[in-house]
Amino acid sequence: MILQNWWFTTLLGIDSPLQAPLTKDIKADIVIVGAGVAGLAAAYYFRNKGLQVVILEKNICGGSSSGKSAGFLTPDSELELSQLIRRFGPTGAKDLWNVPLKGIEIMKTAVQEHQIQCDFQVQDSLFLGIGKSGWQDIQEEMESRKLLEFDQILYDAVSVQKIIGTNAYSGAVRYKNTYGIDALLYCQGMxxxxxxxxxxxxxxxxxxxxxxxxxxxxxxxxxxxxIIFCADKLQSKLSHFADNIYHAQTFLSISEPLNEQMVKSIFPEDRFQCWDSTLVYSYFRLTGDNRILLGGGDMMTTFSKNDINSARVINKVIHQFKNKFPQLKDLNFIQFWPGRIDTTRDLLPTIVREDANPHVHFVLGCVGLPWATFCGNFVARHAHGDGSLDDGHYYEYFRPDRKFFLPLWLEKIVGKKIEFSANNGWAKYYQKDVKRDKQTKILIEKRKSYVEN
Ligand SMILES: Cc1cc2nc3c(=O)[nH]c(=O)nc-3n(C[C@H](O)[C@H](O)[C@H](O)COP(=O)(O)OP(=O)(O)OC[C@H]3O[C@@H](n4cnc5c(N)ncnc54)[C@H](O)[C@@H]3O)c2cc1C
Known part of the structure; x- marks a missing residue:
């Protein structure tokens, strides 16, 4: 297994992936800094507005997080719906869930309209429970989805084995309108x-x-x-808002192609994109050419300052995966790569437009391709002053000075790791909707009752 991003390997099939650097002083209406999915979504909004738009990208389009990602296009990237309901109540949760839903829609529409070749796969999501607590998480997610009137299917430990070839899971919740994508080819296509x-x-x-x-x-x-900044790993010399951003490391690997029989042995009915209920979860899906894309991490390396280039962690993830699917024990994984995802202390993105500098916009810490896509589009629409906008309230959810458990100044004393972990743990497990509307209470009662049973 070699250290190489598989999506970069897939670039070998396209013409001229590199645009020449900027070598002069120019003027424009809009400059967008950073061409991950967020920056590209911002530019895409402006494409027919008669404005002169320039993108500046440090690497190649999609060359950082977007082009390293596993390409799961699902609203459920880190922020589970049940957590959002506890934090913001059902109305707020629905409001926030609409963010990635719209992000997915924007990406899907662009792929279809422009026929972007990016291994776009229709893949239902399957959130898989491990053990008793995992089964509780699954039911909790199920109840939350029902409460907000989304469609889904619940599987218990027996029925889940009809759709996934292992007895390792205690249940699952499945839902539609999610996709797999080669996000680097998507960015290059955009x-x-x-x-x-x-x-x-x-x-x-x-x-x-x-x-x-x-x-x-x-x-x-x-x-x-x-000026629209959609840059990752923001340097503090560019903005003090860089201090609001943290990084979570995950690892990915890709296998050699599976034959049809092996595919059927894992996915007897349908090809899903899957992740499990453990804290540092693992995730897998099939690419269009039947390779397994498998990712995961561990607690020791999640918050590392730099990319970890050894295969130690991913080898462990592969080993655990093969324990669950012994039919794949001889399958070779050929490439692996690490990636650090920009995030905030509570996993919601941060969007900045300061009164003192209303011409400068920052999109920061988006966890997930759909979230980033929405935020890029959102900021572009608001920078343009689109008269039909009715979603300015997202500035409130995503403001940099929203409430966190520990204030930023404490970081100087406790350090970045503790500051992030405490805030993140609070948001994930304890933060409560202050209004606690009636529906939230019902949900919490329900949750209690199945925890007790
Ligand atoms: C290994 C891994 C797996 C992931 N898997 C998934 C997944 O399956 N599904 C999912 O939804 N999300 C996934 N994510 C998260 C997702 O990739 C990110 O949330 C998303 O790509 C963020 O998009 P972005 O445009 O905000 O940032 P980026 O894609 O990081 O784009 C920022 C761009 O800014 C450029 N830049 C930075 N500084 C400068 C500068 N000073 N000047 C000019 N350009 C600059 C960078 O080169 C980069 O291209 C994963 C991330 C990683 C790392």
Whole structure:
């Protein structure tokens, strides 16, 4: 198994993946910094508005988190619905769940409309429970989905074995309208669509500084009416909001292709995208050419400052996976790669537009491709001042100074790891909707009753 991002391998099949860097000083209406799915979604919104739009990307389009990701397009990236209901009540939870739902819709529509070749797969989501507590998590998610009137199917330990070839799981909840994607090819495909629509894209162009309306790279600069930052691993020299961002490390691996018989032995009926109920969960799905994409991590490396380039963690994930699916014991995993996901202390994105600098916008800490896509689109719409907007309230949910368990200044004393873990644990397990509306209470009572039984 070699250390190499599989999606970069898939780039070998496309023409000219690299756009030349910016080498002059130019003017534009809008400059977008960072071309992951967020920056590209922002640019996509502007494509037919008659504005001069420039994208500056330090690597290649999709070259960071987006192009390393497992490409699960599901609303359920880290933030389970039951947690959102406890934190924000049913109305707030629905409001927030609509964010990734809209993000998925934007990506799906773009893929279909422009026929972007990115291994787009229709794959129902399967959230799999492990053990007794996992079964409780599954039921909790099920009740939450019912409460908000979403469709889903519940499987217990026996019925789940009809759809997944192992007895390792205590149950599952399944839902539709989720997809698998090669997000690097998606970003490269979006690059072509945007360029065709007159948007200028400069790759290998890292923004080093921002002053008033001008962002500067090594070899040039852009002066623009509006500046939209969708950059990851933001440096504090660019903004003090970089302090609000943390990173969670996960590892991915890809197998050699499976034959049809092996595929059927794992997915007898349908090909799902799956993840389990453990704290540092593992996740897997099939690519279009029948390779298993398998990911996971461990507590020791989740918060590492740098990428861990050894195969130790992923080997453990593969070993556990093969224990669950002994029919795959001889399957080879050929490539692996690490990635650090930008996140905030409570896993919700942060969007900044300060009164003092209303022309500068920041999209930060989006956990999940759909969340990032929505946020890029959202910020672009609001930067443009689209008159028909009725979703300005998302600025409130995502404001940088929203309530956290521990304030940021304490980080200087307790350190980044504790600051993140305490805030994250509070958001995940304890934060409560202050209004505690009636439906939340009913849900909590229900939860108590099946925990007691
Ligand atoms: C290993 C891994 C697996 C994941 N799996 C999934 C998954 O299955 N499903 C899912 O929904 N999410 C997944 N995620 C999370 C998801 O990838 C991210 O949440 C999402 O890609 C964030 O998109 P973004 O556009 O905000 O950031 P990014 O994709 O990181 O884009 C930011 C861009 O900004 C550029 N940049 C940074 N600094 C500068 C600068 N100074 N100047 C110019 N450009 C700059 C970077 O090069 C980068 O291209 C995964 C992430 C990782 C790392």
């Amino acid at each position: 690059k072509k669509v945007l360029m065709k629509n007159g948007i200028d894209i400069y790759e290998a162009s890292e923004v080093l500084s921002i002053k008033d309306h001008t962002v500067t790279t090594h070899l040039g600069s852009v002066t623009a009416e509006q």
